[in-house]
Amino acid sequence: MALDLTGRSAVITGSTKGIGRAVAAALVQAGASVVVSSRTASDVAAVAEEIDALGPGRAIGIPCDVRDREACERLIEGAVEAFGSLDILVNNAGLGRFAPLQEMDHETWDQQIRTNLDGVFYCSKAAVPHLMRGEESWIINLGSLAGRNSFAGGVAYNATKFGLRGMTEAMMLDLRHEGVRVTCIMPGSVNTHFFEGGPHPEDDWKLKGEDLAQLVLDLLAFPPRALPSKIEIRPSMPPRK
Ligand SMILES: NC(=O)c1ccc[n+]([C@@H]2O[C@H](COP(=O)([O-])OP(=O)(O)OC[C@H]3O[C@@H](n4cnc5c(N)ncnc54)[C@H](OP(=O)(O)O)[C@@H]3O)[C@@H](O)[C@H]2O)c1
Incomplete structure (x- = not known):
């Protein structure tokens, strides 16, 4: 039976493109009320309208x-x-x-820390009092396999995603007895705007935003006693090295 999220509400940060947009669409199609969000007001209005039209849930x-x-x-x-x-x-x-340490400037470092870590703290901190009032509340953080595997040029990105993995686990331990489940999803490559000029048709081997949306729906279908707290997902057939 398809998951029914009627009566449930969700906020998805960065949801005008890529993974966030696919997750927002999937939740509305499952009946949820969803807030679409990003920095670009014109995109937010247009994408919210598009996703709202999918129904049966709604989007603002x-x-x-x-x-x-x-x-x-x-x-x-x-x-x-x-x-x-x-x-x-x-x-x-x-x-x-992505740039090696010797070329990574302070502003780029700072922007990644502020977006990938500070943003998660700010939104989670503001949301927790409301989530604690709910019956089946959930915080889902988009980590990355870059939170487990370092690579050259990843000095800032690896730092944020390793940090987010630790932060998510601590949040999970803080909130599990408060009725709020917390999960870190750690994808490999997803064909989105994340990559310069993306999504790229030649990158068809990568995951799609829709794959992550399916994962979120599957997660939300678990009964309250079960908490998949850390999930890795990767393309099944990347190009051979
Ligand atoms: N794509 C991958 O291969 C991959 C792999 C592993 C993990 N992830 C993670 O998945 C998440 C989503 O990535 P994606 O691939 O879907 O990227 P994307 O296609 O570039 O989409 C990013 C979204 O976030 C918004 N955004 C960027 N900076 C923001 C800020 N400061 N405040 C609010 N919104 C902001 C963007 O809109 P505006 O620019 O208009 O604000 C856009 O809606 C990220 O956390 C990323 O690290 C991605």
């Missing part, structure tokens, strides 16, 4: 730069005001800028 748009603590607080409050509660937070907004 609230712009939010997750590097801005007050904007994160407004995002969460806006969701609660619109839907009356908050059940699911997907901390998805993130970016990767």
